[in-house]
Amino acid sequence: MSEVCIETDLLTRQFGNKKALDGFTLRVPRSGIHTIVGSNGAGKSTLFRLLLGIDTPTSGSCHVLGRPSQHLTSKDRAQIGYVNEEHTLPEWMSVSSVMKLQRSFYPQWEQDVFNRTISYFDIDPKQKVSGLSRGERAGFSLSLALAQQPKLLILDEPTLGLDVVAKQSFLESLMLIGTEQDAAIIYCSHQMEEIERLADNLILMEKGRLINNCSPDEFLSKVTAWTVDFDGRAFEPENIPGFLTYKIIEGLHHIVVADQVSDTNFASLLKLMGAKFVQSMPVNLENAVNAYLTRNHNKPVELS
Missing domain, CATH: 3.30.70 (Alpha-Beta Plaits)
Structure with missing residues (x-):
């Protein structure tokens, strides 16, 4: 088994005359928390779309869990967790109904992980998703993602718009439960206090290119x-x-x-x-x- 969960080689995605990714080469090991930072337009969203197989590269290659991202199987996708800033969930369903539906899709589902994570957010299982606060939705999304026991967990600005208490709960649950799992976590954020608390590796992107990939301490030195x-x-x-x-x-x-x-x-x-x-x-x-x-x-x- 490869020691990396993400491997890109000269990955390029072009839209007209603009290169959203420009010869982007990255290796991410199968463990640790790897934070991605970049200005707006750096190419982060394009990178995630390519990693998840939603889009295809103009040139270069992109492998996730050892397989080309555009050829991910349902089994591969079951090993990838994703939480975005919108925390998109079915509004009309109750929390417990969404959990049961999600559990049916993932053979490796761990109910204890879900229960432990969601306990940080004091969420009523009978409540409809539409009635959850932004912080509760974030906690619920993280609970679902961690319970599926992913080998790769992608968190795209997950605490954006959360108040201080909700953000603290999110980070604590991620640090105490997420780091227990044998998984690589990709954490995209503009909040330096989060990065300082979480990051094993700091990945900087600029204009579609990789410009740094090392520990925060090494970068700061x-x-x-x-x-x-x-x-x-x-x-x-x-x-x-x-x-x-x-x-x-x-x-x-x-x-x-x-x-x-x-x-x-x-x-x-x-x-x-x-x-x-x-x-x-x-x-x-x-x-x-x-x-x-x-x-x-x-x-x-x-x-x-």
């Missing part, structure tokens, strides 16, 4: 922030290796860069450029990711 006083001299970011972004606060340049050999060498470079004052600053994951995805140039700086 490659990004550094600096406060610099150029004392009125012109600042030329194109001369700074690995430049990501900057802003000026009270006359000081706050610069974020990637992949510097050493802090000492970089500080020396800034001084050669005319800096009168140079100081390294701490940078958190949210600032590092935002700087990387909004950097002020067109050519990507690859984090290796």
Whole structure:
């Protein structure tokens, strides 16, 4: 059995003149929580459609659980769980009726997992889906997905629009129950506090390309922030290796860069450029990711 659950090779999906995915190559192992982050239009939705076999690639390949995604069988699909931001469920049915219907489709269904997960959300089994709050719908969707015992669980912005209490319940149940299962979890989110709590791996996408795939700690170690006083001299970011972004606060340049050999060498470079004052600053994951995805140039700086 392959050690990866998702494998894409030069995966490309083109719509007219636009490439939603552009030579996207990714390997995801069969365990752990892998978070996907990218700006709007990065290609995340297209990637999920291809993984689920809803769409077909223009070129390249896409394998899920060892099989080409466009040829997934019903048995393969039974091993894939999916929860989207809308938490689409049959409105006219009761919670217990939906659960029984879902259970009939999955031979590996584990009722204890469903009961444990849904207990985080205080949901009445007799209640109709139409009467559930957004947080309850999210919890119900997660309970259904985990109970089917998937080998791959895809969560696409599952906490979007949830209040603090509902979000906490969702994350706790996922961490305590979801991580007990022998499965890979793909978690798409823009919420950095969720990513910091959950992620074993941080996958960054930009304009249909993979630009980072490593642990959050490893990614953060490659990004550094600096406060610099150029004392009125012109600042030329194109001369700074690995430049990501900057802003000026009270006359000081706050610069974020990637992949510097050493802090000492970089500080020396800034001084050669005319800096009168140079100081390294701490940078958190949210600032590092935002700087990387909004950097002020067109050519990507690859984090290796």
